[in-house]
Amino acid sequence: xxxxxxxxxxxxxxxxxxxxxxxxxxxxxxxxxxxxxxxxxxxxxxxxxxxxxxxxxxxxxxxxxxxxxxxxxxxxxxxxxxxxxxxxxxxxxxxxxxxxxxxxxxxxxxxxxxxxxxxxxxxxxxxxxxxxxxxxxxxxxxxxxxxxxxxxxxxxxxxxxxxxxxxxxxxxxxxxxxxxxxxxxxxxxxxxxxxxxxxxxxxxxxxxxxxxxxxxxxxxxxxxxxxxxxxxxxxxxxxxxxxxxxxxxxxxxxxxxxxxxxxxxxxxxxxxxxxxxxxxxxxxxxxxxxxxxxxxxxxxxxxxxxxxxxxxxxxxxxxxxxxxxxxxxxxxxxxxxxxxxxxxxxxxxxxxxxxxxxxxxxxxxxxxxxxxxxxxxxxxxxxxxxxxxxxxxxxxxxxxxxxxxxxxxxx
Numbered sequence: 001x002x003x004x005x006x007x008x009x010x011x012x013x014x015x016x017x018x019x020x021x022x023x024x025x026x027x028x029x030x031x032x033x034x035x036x037x038x039x040x041x042x043x044x045x046x047x048x049x050x051x052x053x054x055x056x057x058x059x060x061x062x063x064x065x066x067x068x069x070x071x072x073x074x075x076x077x078x079x080x081x082x083x084x085x086x087x088x089x090x091x092x093x094x095x096x097x098x099x100x101x102x103x104x105x106x107x108x109x110x111x112x113x114x115x116x117x118x119x120x121x122x123x124x125x126x127x128x129x130x131x132x133x134x135x136x137x138x139x140x141x142x143x144x145x146x147x148x149x150x151x152x153x154x155x156x157x158x159x160x161x162x163x164x165x166x167x168x169x170x171x172x173x174x175x176x177x178x179x180x181x182x183x184x185x186x187x188x189x190x191x192x193x194x195x196x197x198x199x200x201x202x203x204x205x206x207x208x209x210x211x212x213x214x215x216x217x218x219x220x221x222x223x224x225x226x227x228x229x230x231x232x233x234x235x236x237x238x239x240x241x242x243x244x245x246x247x248x249x250x251x252x253x254x255x256x257x258x259x260x261x262x263x264x265x266x267x268x269x270x271x272x273x274x275x276x277x278x279x280x281x282x283x284x285x286x287x288x289x290x291x292x293x294x295x296x297x298x299x300x301x302x303x304x305x306x307x308x309x310x311x312x313x314x315x316x317x318x319x320x321x322x323x324x325x326x327x328x329x330x331x332x333x334x335x336x337x338x339x340x341x342x343x344x345x346x347x348x349x350x351x352x353x354x355x356x357x358x359x360x361x362x363x364x365x366x367x368x369x370x371x372x373x374x375x376x377x378x379x380x381x382x383x384x385x386x387x388x389x390x391x392x393x394x395x396x397x398x399x400x401x402x403x404x405x406x407x408x409x410x411x
Contacts, residue, residue, distance in 0.1 A: 007145045016380035042374040046254045051315035057306035061299035077289040079106025083301045108259040110246040115140035120284040125180035131161040132385030137183040153383040174206035185217040190390040191351040192343015207242035214243040222252035240266040253307045326400035327393035333404035348393040371406045
């Protein structure tokens with residue numbers, strides 16, 4: 001009989017979103033009438049149709065595959081040059097950030113990449129994560145054996161948690177102690193907070209001093225509205241020597257079901273062996289992709305490329321404006337109930353402090369029972385998320401306005 005990976009046995013209950021789905025399913029089975037008016041503001045899944053530019057490009061690419069003259073088989077594991085060069089030019093070089101085409105690695109999404117990155121990093125790294133934060137960062141490290149046992153509050157031994165609170169604006173400060181690997185997510189999921197240039201500079205300085213690696217998740221950078229907020233960690237001098245950046249087409253181009261994202265892995269980024277030898281991570285990351293994957297399908301990459309065309313940019317902007325509009329409607333409605341509201345300006349998430357002393361899951365159950373609205377309990381994002389909940393702005397305008405109307409009963 002084969003042995004299993006016992007690190008999986010350390011994981012707490014179920015992954016957050018399947019647990020939400022289970023509770024919602026049980027509620028709907030017990031309350032069929034209420035189920036008919038259920039509105040989901042929980043997981044961050046987009047709702048609006050794909051940009052027409054992407055649809056047209058993908059259809060054309062499929063037609064190409066239907067003809068011998070234009071058929072393509074295996075593509076480059078790193079991604080097609082046409083997409084990598086488009087990304088490097090438009091997202092970076094046009095913004096005065098020097099990123100080479102071969103530093104872009106196309107993948108099926110940043111969620112996958114934040115787990116895959118552990119394939120090329122050692123087990124002895126001391127890991128730090130913000131709290132609260134996207135649970136995949138913690139869970140993938142637990143699965144890989146980079147933590148100890150779970151504690152009573154849901155945190156894990158061996159992982160350093162960086163508190164994100166009202167006091168620090170939900171942006172953690174570098175720790176006093178040494179860590180080797182730090183996860184940062186801005187605009188932040190779940191709090192919607194953004195980090196200033198000064199705050200990110202302190203993190204780069206910390207990483208340089210401690211020779212640490214920053215894994216910077218910028219999946220929501222397209223939602224940044226304030227002009228002085230960096231869109232990339234590589235806008236900070238010195239970041240090329242200490243950071244990896246993850247990006248996604250899910251939240252700007254609606255690719256949650258299509259699946260496409262990318263990682264920026266600078267050629268200048270080094271890590272050490274146990275013997276002290278320094279090696280570039282780029283070649284290991286390339287080897288990982290060459291061995292374990294074949295990148296993303298040709299039609300999907302053509303669809304992603306089309307998002308950078310003039311029509312594609314216009315359509316992406318319309319999608320982002322739509323979800324930002326939902327965030328504004330929902331934020332204003334929650335504020336009128338007297339609850340404290342954060343985020344929703346530079347991100348599609350609203351972070352809300354619970355009322356009446358309710359826990360996060362109690363607030364989840366109350367919103368589900370009284371309003372037939374699904375939200376995400378903050379405790380699912382970490383111990384510091386207890387007493388908060390997240391509302392997603394990914395929805396139709398009609399649903400956002402209906403949730404706002406129902407929230408009036410909470411005032």
